[in-house]
Amino acid sequence: MNFSSFLVLLVLTWPLCAHANQADRKQSELDSLKQRLHTLQQEFRSTQTDRQEAADELRQSERAISSAVRQLRQLDDERQRTQGDLQTLTQQAEATAARIREQEARLAQALRAAYQRGQGDALKLILNGADPNQSTRDLRYLAHLSRAQQATIESLRADLAQLAALQQETAQKTTELTQLQAAHEAEQQKLLAEKRAREQVLQKLSAQFKQQRREISSLQRDERSLTRLVERLNRLMAQQAARAAARARAAAQQAHKKPAAEKDAQGQRRSPVAVNTETPVAFRSDRPFSGLKGSLRLPVAGELMNRFGDPREGGGLRWKGLFIRAAEGVAVKAIAAGQVVFSEWLRGFGNLIIVDHGEGYMSLYSNNESLYKQVGDSVQPGDPIATVGNSGGQPDTGLYFEMRHQSRPVNPLLWVK
Template sequence: MGRPERLQLITRHVAVSATLAFVLGLPCTGLTEQRPNRSEAESRLDQVTFEIGKLKNKLEASRADHREELSRIREVDLTIQRTNQTFRSLEIQADEHRAELAELKQQRDDFLDSLDERLDQLAEQLRTSYRMRGQSRMKLVLNQDNPGRVGRMLAYYDYLNRAQVREISGLKDALTTLDELQQSVDRELMRIETVQNEQRAVLNELSAQREERAVLLSQLSDRVNSEELRLRELEQNRKDLEALLERLTDVLADIPADLGSRAGVAQQKGKLPMPLKGPVKHAFGQPRVGGLHWQGWLIGSEPGLEVGAVAYGRVAFADWLRGYGLMLIIDHGQGYLSLYGHNESLLHEAGTWVEPGEIIGIVGSNPGSDQGLYFELRKDGKAMDPAAWLRR
């Protein structure tokens, strides 16, 4: 039944109910009791019709606000995703700078060790030179009986002097190199500090975005507080997901039916790893409002935990989806899909291949009992109970 027909039916029911209530609510003190005249009944009916019209307008306004809030939540979720990507990029830069700093420090330390050895050698040469300083070249010659020995002593004397000059010059160069290494270390330290300041700024942005998201979710929860509205919301969420899965049926036609040495999902039934560790807060088949049932698992976890792929496959979808937040869907071939919802950040784009256990996302925050990762397994579009497939 469409929305206009339902509203017309509600209008008729309320109008009839109001009229009956008006008639039946009259005191029955006797046949002589005066009954309401036609104009009074019509006036009451007009009032009820007017109230229903106001209710319809309010409902339409609420629906418009609801759509606007969903759109704002989507934008905030995508902004958080981009901020997380920026933070991860900064973290990679910081790691690179830390590695460069460690290498520079090692070079500096090795150079200092070498410098210590050269200083020891120079000190020994200077001590020898000091001992010989009291003897002139002529005295060295006159004190030697063997002419050959005299030549060797003079050559050694000259060699020692030249060696000292070279060593002192080399030490000056070494000190210059050491100073350059220390400057490089200082520059890397400044780069790391700059990146860390940027990271702190990004984290502050992320915190503000998460607070904004929490406020929007709270406002949305206040609007969708009745069972009927909640049912409508869940039905629409399911329709959106089913429509998406239909569009994804042939989107990755190049996934091989035979994975070669890799075991397919069908061969790993009961052996697939959990996408993350945590209690199953809502299990497959458990009832929801309005006769609906859970088509997957809600795995309880704190925000920020890493989500792993349950099997080898290719990412078919990585984007925001109404009711599921940032959603990632992996096509494992042979008609098998795994779905991961309620993420704060997605680490892979559509079309990329992932290994079993590879980190694909970060769990986000959701209010109340819905906190955690939403996970589904499907075969040819039909939801399956994860309990029969995952190893807990």
């Protein structure tokens, strides 16, 4: 039984005749209520301390996961580049080897032809007593043939040297690729270990975080309202029976409304208010950001779980953005061109990234699993900037998205198609 229900019960059971002994008994119950309030305040402070310690552990784990995912992505890119280099080197080596075989064949053919014609000995041509003019022409031909053969030999030597260099570079790239593969596998193991550690933190928080995350704020309101209720009881003891009965009926009606709200707030799984299927794509525009109103897309596809401005669970606050329920690891895309001005873990928001679009407009993406962009990075429409998660203690996996102008929240649905 919560405090409000307990107070309602006190009012409803108040006797119509305010005798002195009954007033004393109710004052005793009021003192007991004050003692319960004191105990509640102590429990609340203890819960706040435990929650802060658990949130610090969660921050360290989620930072490590974000870094591991980013390193894994960089290793994949480097491995793909190295594989491309290795393929290019292999093609060059095969082309060089084919050219060497062709040159060897031509050289062997030329040497065979020279041997068959018997023109391999210049001294023999001079001493054989043949026509001097013919001998001169034969010597010139022989010299020309010799120079051609020498050039072929030099080209063959160069190609052989190039082939050896290509083979050596190919071996180096193969070694580099092997090392990158090993680093990739090690990084994957590190990521799995970090995720297991995060799951342990989330399990530690599950009992208190899923419920107390919504109840902490209501406990603070209960603490403030309880004093007012105690004062109300003191006034009720001095009032007439009819006025006490009227207030009791009003309190009973209020008590019947609250459990229904609590039941809605504690439902097993909320139904979405809408579904988004389109995500940002690359586009170029000379218009300022304010001129893009009505043409943008939400940063991730998924189920919209609230409307902008609706009261949040637990009451008191209203939604300043949209929570889009989506699968873990899905890419979060920038809605428009801009520059990253914040990329860090923030209490209550988990891994948060903020993009400045100019003219005082900013877009905020929170509860991410990993952040791809860092402060100072420029982004274009449709660029992946993060991945969906449930960091920051969010019970559902998805993205919390806000748009702000001059620090004031604006309705994102007014900006999308």
